[in-house]
Amino acid sequence: MVQRAEQQVRRRSLEAEYGQGLLALCSGQWRPQSCSGAARVVCVNMSAAVDCNHLVADGVHPALSGAKLMAARWYGALVPLLDSVESH
8 A cells, every 4th residue: 555655656746747847848938849930739738627527437547528528628729720720
């Protein structure tokens, strides 16, 4: 039981570090090497889209209800970008 708790602490630490890197990427603090100079990355916060009630028993993967909420969140984030691509 202690080993599992230590693994969870380590995992949460890695998740926080990864999340900070994503935020830096999406906020423009990270400078990509692209022709336009703009990041071609879209970050969508799935933690805001689903909660524990939308996960299967493993507590990680989304159930059907969670997957639908996640898809709707992605759709909402990508539609404005697709509209701007179509206008070029």
